[in-house]
Amino acid sequence: MSLKNKLHVLKEKYKSTKFAPAFNALHTFLYLPNETTHGGTHVKAADDLKRTMNTVIMAMIPCLIFGMFNAGYQHNLAVGDIQAVSSGFFSSEFWTLANFTVGFWKILPLVIVSYGVGLGIEFLFAIIKKHEVEEGYLVTGMLVPLIVPIDIPLWMLAVAVAFGVVIGKEVFGGTGMNILNPALTIRAFLFFAYPTWMSGDKVWVEGAVERTNEIAAGANLDAISGETILGSLAQGKEFAYSTADMFLGFIPGSVGETSTLLILLGGLFLIFTKIGSWRIMLSSALGAIVMGLIFNQVVDAGVIGEGSKFYGLMNTPFWHHLLIGGFAFGTVFMATDPVTASQTNKGKWIYGFLIGLISILIRVFNPAYPEGVMLAILLMNVFAPTIDHYVVQGNVKKRMKRLKAKVA
Amino acid sequence: MGLLSKKDAKLITDPLADNNPITIQVLGICSALAITAQLKASIVMAVSVLFVLGIGNVVISLLRNIIPSKIRIIVQLVVVAALVIIVDQVLKAFSYELSKTLSVFVGLIITNCIIMGRFEAFALGNGPWKSFLDGIGNALGYGVILIIVGFFRELLGSGTLLGFKVLGDPIEKTGLYAIGYENNGFMLLSPMALIVVGIIIWVQRSRNKALIED
Numbered sequence: 344m345s346l347k348n349k350l351h352v353l354k355e356k357y358k359s360t361k362f363a364p365a366f367n368a369l370h371t372f373l374y375l376p377n378e379t380t381h382g383g384t385h386v387k388a389a390d391d392l393k394r395t396m397n398t399v400i401m402a403m404i405p406c407l408i409f410g411m412f413n414a415g416y417q418h419n420l421a422v423g424d425i426q427a428v429s430s431g432f433f434s435s436e437f438w439t440l441a442n443f444t445v446g447f448w449k450i451l452p453l454v455i456v457s458y459g460v461g462l463g464i465e466f467l468f469a470i471i472k473k474h475e476v477e478e479g480y481l482v483t484g485m486l487v488p489l490i491v492p493i494d495i496p497l498w499m500l501a502v503a504v505a506f507g508v509v510i511g512k513e514v515f516g517g518t519g520m521n522i523l524n525p526a527l528t529i530r531a532f533l534f535f536a537y538p539t540w541m542s543g544d545k546v547w548v549e550g551a552v553e554r555t556n557e558i559a560a561g562a563n564l565d566a567i568s569g570e571t572i573l574g575s576l577a578q579g580k581e582f583a584y585s586t587a588d589m590f591l592g593f594i595p596g597s598v599g600e601t602s603t604l605l606i607l608l609g610g611l612f613l614i615f616t617k618i619g620s621w622r623i624m625l626s627s628a629l630g631a632i633v634m635g636l637i638f639n640q641v642v643d644a645g646v647i648g649e650g651s652k653f654y655g656l657m658n659t660p661f662w663h664h665l666l667i668g669g670f671a672f673g674t675v676f677m678a679t680d681p682v683t684a685s686q687t688n689k690g691k692w693i694y695g696f697l698i699g700l701i702s703i704l705i706r707v708f709n710p711a712y713p714e715g716v717m718l719a720i721l722l723m724n725v726f727a728p729t730i731d732h733y734v735v736q737g738n739v740k741k742r743m744k745r746l747k748a749k750v751a
Numbered sequence: 752m753g754l755l756s757k758k759d760a761k762l763i764t765d766p767l768a769d770n771n772p773i774t775i776q777v778l779g780i781c782s783a784l785a786i787t788a789q790l791k792a793s794i795v796m797a798v799s800v801l802f803v804l805g806i807g808n809v810v811i812s813l814l815r816n817i818i819p820s821k822i823r824i825i826v827q828l829v830v831v832a833a834l835v836i837i838v839d840q841v842l843k844a845f846s847y848e849l850s851k852t853l854s855v856f857v858g859l860i861i862t863n864c865i866i867m868g869r870f871e872a873f874a875l876g877n878g879p880w881k882s883f884l885d886g887i888g889n890a891l892g893y894g895v896i897l898i899i900v901g902f903f904r905e906l907l908g909s910g911t912l913l914g915f916k917v918l919g920d921p922i923e924k925t926g927l928y929a930i931g932y933e934n935n936g937f938m939l940l941s942p943m944a945l946i947v948v949g950i951i952i953w954v955q956r957s958r959n960k961a962l963i964e965d
Binding site for chain 2: 496498499502510514532535536537538539540
């Protein structure tokens with residue numbers, strides 16, 4: 344008997360028990376179910392929730408693979424085993440098996456923990472609440488490993504995922520009902536609960552924390568570290584990365600968010616498949632540019648001198664803000680989350696624009712929270728329904744006026 | 752309870768669970784958020800409210816027939832204020848450090864909705880003994896939640912209970928910290944108190960479906 348049939352038999356066996364949703368989910372995830380709908384009219388569409396989710400995951404795969412290479416590259420570079428990239432995106436120093444192996448063995452556990460804990464909770468809730476298992480966690484589970492520092496302890500990730508899925512999603516009623524983006528809830532939890540593991544110059548390079556502990560214990564080794572560009576700028580320090588490095592992604596940062604190029608490709612894929620909203624992506628880039636320009640003007644006008652603690656970030660050319668930090672990743676993959684974003688087209692413009700604006704605002708004015716885009720998206724998630732409400736009301740008003748003019 | 756009639760006993764037990772001032776009536780939330788980062792502060796706050804509400808309810812109940820209803824709120828305020836000042840002064844005299852931790856929140860017991868709520872809803876219409884029991888019951892219901900929240904926030908946030916390092920020493924790396932455990936800093940921030948209260952409400956209502964309102 345094939346696996347498909349075995350699963351089908353299992354499913355039938357457990358049909359009237361509490362575990363029915365668990366077996367049903369497993370079966371329909373792996374295969375097309377045997378049952379078909381009979382009679383009546385039904386909508387035929389190619390994109391069900393699973394396919395939508397899988398498209399987003401496909402868009403993120405390049406970032407994940409790049410992240411694995413980059414994790415190894417940053418580690419080997421910091422240790423001093425290899426030289427910095429010299430010939431653009433296809434540099435031979437970067438795409439080596441040695442780099443990939445380091446990153447692969449570090450990132451694979453992150454992915455497994457994220458999916459294991461998250462899906463475990465989804466199955467548990469489906470069984471308790473007696474509904475079918477929903478696919479919402481498929482994307483979240485892939486997003487989470489991409490937005491955490493490489494050295495995050497696995498148990499912290501597990502705690503955060505459990506918190507994010509239960510408090511961020513299940514208490515609101517599960518997939519499609521959540522107010523906040525679950526992946527960002529998980530990251531925000533980590534950020535506020537374990538700040539030493541989410542910022543600073545140790546956590547972004549594989550092995551840096553371990554090395555620090557060894558040195559503290561008396562080992563005769565060179566310390567390794569890697570500060571993110573945002574971190575360096577906030578402290579007014581120099582950094583050694585070129586603009587090309589920022590764009591291509593050869594910089595320290597959370598696992599999958601460094602390569603703006605690959606994120607852009609993923610974004611184009613999402614726009615092409617009509618899954619991500621181009622309005623949100625474009626408008627938040629615009630928002631960031633506007634805010635960046637304002638800050639550049641403030642510096643040019645001489646309002647803020649070099650002594651100011653905001654000088655470093657304010658003086659950053661406005662378009663650099665699009666390349667550094669998690670801005671690109673957040674805009675493309677997280678702000679566009681259809682559940683938590685605004686639903687109306689006009690609302691999407693406002694929502695995206697404000698995300699861009701607030702991200703850069705937080706970045707510059709609160710160096711303690713260099714990842715402004717996370718907080719900006721969470722904040723706008725909360726306001727998305729309000730924005731929609733006023734857009735809809737505005738439209739109603741406009742049409743009422745038109746109606747009155749006609750009647751008169 | 753041989754000491755109390757069934758009806759009187761209900762006055763104390765009801766607010767402990769099915770009519771809890773925090774989780775069911777959702778009153779007195781501000782102080783529950785503000786001072787529960789440490790268990791000790793939670794306990795002191797619970798005891799202070801117990802004192803103020805117990806005595807206050809009796810005083811208001813004794814005065815209930817001579818207070819003109821037009822100025823009853825002012826009279827109630829005077830009574831709470833007097834009691835709160837006593838608590839505040841006692842804390843300052845005997846436990847200055849703690850009174851600094853609690854800071855304005857001792858003074859703000861005056862504005863705790865539970866207290867004025869019990870004065871208005873119960874003490875003005877019932878005798879002193881019943882009012883006393885009602886005050887004690889509600890203050891205990893408030894205190895229980897405060898202590899539960901304080902317990903989890905201090906345990907997970909600082910790794911201590913009443914200041915004792917129950918999970919080991921984070922700097923010396925003993926106990927749980929030796930295997931890589933770390934304190935959850937989020938627990939010390941106020942939003943987490945709200946989430947812990949939320950979880951208590953969730954657990955309570957899923958155990959007793961009658962409490963779920965539509």
